[in-house]
Amino acid sequence: MASGRDELLRQYRQMQTIRRFEEEAARGYAQAKIGGFLHLYIGQEAIAVGVNDALEEQDYVFQTYRDHGTAIARGMEPKHAMAELFGKDAGCARGLGGSMHFFDVERNFLGGWAIIGGHIAVAAGAAFKSKYTGDGRVTVCFFGEGSTNIGGFHEGLSLAGLWKLPIVFICENNQYAMGTPMKRTSAISDLTLKAQGYGMVGERFDGHDVQLVRDRVKPAIDRARRGEGPTFIEINTYRFRGHSLSAPAKYRTRQELEERKRLDPCAVTRQQLKDAGMSEDELVKVDAEVDELIDEAVAFADAAEPAKEELVFSTVYATRQHGTPTLRATGYPDGRETGHASDAAKQENA
Amino acid sequence: MREIRYREALREALMEEMERDGTVFLMGEEVGHYEGAYKVSQGLLAQFGEQRVIDTPIAEAGFAGIGVGAAMTGLRPIIEFMTWNFSFVAFDQIISNAAKIHQMSGGKLTCPMVFRGPNGAAKQVAAQHSHSVDPFYTNIPGLYVVMPATPRDAKGLLKTSIRNDDPVVFLEGETLYNLKGEVPEEDEDELIPLGVARVAREGDGCTVVAWGRPFHNAMEAAEILAKDGIELEVVDPRTLRPLDTDAIVRSVKKTNRCVVVHEHWPYGGPGAEIVDVVQREAFDYLDAPVERVAAWDVPMPYASNLEELVLPTTERVLEAVRAVSYR
Structure with a gap:
């Protein structure tokens, strides 16, 4: 079926875009164009793309600090993502967020959150707003299996279950909380049992087949949209790189990694396309197009303007402030404006 | 009203x-x-x-x-x-x-x-x-x-x-x-702006900056001291962030003395922040070091006699004002 193949090809293209984006991000990190932490999504691409395909444009998406793939799947342009990593003004958070705090408000990608479990209740809050206003949106909240041991997870799920909020919790179980395997962090191996206590439907499946992910997630999204409450979904996956690029993956064996790579989601989808009749030449052409897109993203990010100094103060508060900024008391070396409204007010009054 | x-x-x-x-x-x-x-x-x-x-x-x-x-x-x-x-x-x-x-x-x-x-x-x-x-x-x-x-x-x-x-x-x-x-x-429909202090009582003897419950201790102290001829100027910041330092400094420049009264612990916080601003912006106007009246630096004890010791009182405000007034 041609339309089915076109769909799969689009999905492959998105997954490959994420893969190549992450590879170039790793290169940029090695070249010190990117600072801080860099958590790569390589190996998990089918989840970001499959889940997004089950969503509508109006729906809200929250992710952890491992957020590049989900943002790109949501429609963020790679060049704005790369520019953020490079700390540039053209970045999706204008260079203020960095790798861990991607935002794309226009596409309802609401972050990029870097405290484990801290964003789960926040995502439930977005779903609360949908229930309060009846806007028909569903919220999807991603997190890792490591998050299921912290209080924020339990309070977030508890309230979402209690109030039947339109939200789907997606646990990307990539087997390791940083360097610690799940058998050493959780008393149970079936994480859906944790959600049962909050009156929630549970689902678990493997996450290397993008269309399977989409098809298994869709009923949960529909259920949330119908007002029938949240679902907890555990998706079995694997990250092929370390927790972050500053954390070498010495805690697992090469053999385990090689075994999991046989279920590389990009390779699996590529093979599915071949099985559906696409030639290697056609696929090479697609790969080259993706390479070009990512090269352009890097070139764009390289050439982009640095993050703007005036944003340092002007983004702290949305409102104009009365009163005197505390900073004045601690000394401000060259007499620059603090960006606080009191300065603006003084200028206006002058 | x-x-x-x-x-x-x-x-x-x-x-x-x-x-x-x-x-x-x-x-x-x-x-x-x-x-x-x-x-x-x-x-x-x-x-x-x-x-x-x-x-x-x-x-x-x-x-x-x-x-x-x-x-x-x-x-x-x-x-x-x-x-x-x-x-x-x-x-x-x-x-x-x-x-x-x-x-x-x-x-x-x-x-x-x-x-x-x-x-x-x-x-x-x-x-x-x-x-x-x-x-x-x-x-x-x-x-x-x-x-x-x-x-x-x-x-x-x-x-x-x-x-x-x-x-x-x-x-x-x-x-x-x-x-x-x-x-x-x-x-x-009165809307009071955030970041604007209120001068609750005017005077020229000593500025007392106080907020929350101890604000009322400061006002009580002002009544008592007025009988001794010391007129306190009581400034309530109301908003602690952003802090209306202009109002505080303006008052200190008038009275040349300052006592900061608060219920929080003495280590840091808005109490210390206000003292920092005053010494920086009104140093030449001060006739005495700025005093603070704070909760004692201990976890709150249960017994009522001990709790009374720990919390700021009107008596301690009076002592602090007398100290900075050298009276």
Whole structure:
């Protein structure tokens, strides 16, 4: 079926875009164009793309600090993502967020959150707003299996279950909380049992087949949209790189990694396309197009303007402030404006 | 002007703002059917229903986080902590999320919400229930911190806080809820701006900067000292972040002396911040070192005689003023 193949090809293209984006991000990190932490999504691409395909444009998406793939799947342009990593003004958070705090408000990608479990209740809050206003949106909240041991997870799920909020919790179980395997962090191996206590439907499946992910997630999204409450979904996956690029993956064996790579989601989808009749030449052409897109993203990010100094103060508060900024008391070396409204007010009054 | 209690003033602010704006809702433990642990929200459930007056389980981190998410996406939540002592389990939501989202998103998302509840020691509730949290939250850029001492300020500042587009930490006085004071008529819609101090009493003898419950100790001390011929100028910052340092410095330049009175512990916090500003901006005007009257630097003991020792009193304000006045 041609339309089915076109769909799969689009999905492959998105997954490959994420893969190549992450590879170039790793290169940029090695070249010190990117600072801080860099958590790569390589190996998990089918989840970001499959889940997004089950969503509508109006729906809200929250992710952890491992957020590049989900943002790109949501429609963020790679060049704005790369520019953020490079700390540039053209970045999706204008260079203020960095790798861990991607935002794309226009596409309802609401972050990029870097405290484990801290964003789960926040995502439930977005779903609360949908229930309060009846806007028909569903919220999807991603997190890792490591998050299921912290209080924020339990309070977030508890309230979402209690109030039947339109939200789907997606646990990307990539087997390791940083360097610690799940058998050493959780008393149970079936994480859906944790959600049962909050009156929630549970689902678990493997996450290397993008269309399977989409098809298994869709009923949960529909259920949330119908007002029938949240679902907890555990998706079995694997990250092929370390927790972050500053954390070498010495805690697992090469053999385990090689075994999991046989279920590389990009390779699996590529093979599915071949099985559906696409030639290697056609696929090479697609790969080259993706390479070009990512090269352009890097070139764009390289050439982009640095993050703007005036944003340092002007983004702290949305409102104009009365009163005197505390900073004045601690000394401000060259007499620059603090960006606080009191300065603006003084200028206006002058 | 009519007189109402501090708790009634807060209730009026909630009622008026909820009537005015359908995106405003109140959420917290016992706020609805129980009508509030301190009865601030009495009558709200009957008027606005369960959709907008929302009882929660005991889960501060959870419902504070719900508030942040709802604020980011267009509502104006009021999150009530039964007391601010319980906000510590929601610290991450307030500090890592509410205070950061505007900046982290490159200025694209806002977080218009109010966290409110009683702050400070009550009466013999001991170590875990007697915190003055103002130093913790004033340290955080991205938050407003408001601490009204009178019914009029409680109402006018809460109304402004609810309409504010940034997160506000609103610290009510646990021992002030019964306090009566003048408040404008209901139809006046008085909005008191955040970040503007109030000179509650004018004088030229010594500036006393005080907020929250100890503000009333300062006012009592002013009455007593007036009989000795010392006229205090009492300045209530009302908002602790941003701090109206101009008003404080202006007063110190007039009186040449300054005492800062607060219930929080003496290590750091707005008390120390004010002293820092005064020594920097009014050094040449000072006739004496700035004094502070604070809670003692200890966890709150239970026994009433010990609690009285720890908290700032009118007597200690008098001593401090006499010290800086060399009298």
